[in-house]
Amino acid sequence: MDPGYLSEEERKSLGIKPYPRNLFEALKELEKSSFFRNVFGDELIDEYVKMKMHDWNEYMMYVTDWELEKYGDIF
Template sequence: LLRSGLDGITNNFDHITPVKKNLFKMSDAERKRLGIKNLPESLHEAIENFSNSALMKEVVGEELFSKLLEAKQREWDEYKMRITAWELDKYLPII
């Protein structure tokens, strides 16, 4: 966390102004206008973001970086094979 903050300072990254409004009540357009980005919506998206982060690779080291990616990819692969309660509720009645 400290390393990423220092990276932002070193590279003069823009920061957003703190927002005291309920983000869940804002429209996508309003959040975008304020420069608020969404967090990854799935483990798959988080893995993609992590795998493309040179900073994370530098911070945790190449070996741990690779091990984390492998572990999370296995977790995602296992998750994809599961049938969720939502899927059962949604699709089982129409079969």
């Protein structure tokens, strides 16, 4: 069964969750993961998340060409 053909309600009832949409969401899921914390340890997960959050914050400060083109004339 291809989950892409199921409605959101059907996926939810089957416990099928979507992948994270971006790095921030993925890191939030990693922080909560008991599996990865048990495998790699709290310290490694916490430091990795901290490092990648720094990357995410730098990325969020970057203005893309699309944003400049779409919103440049407003400002």
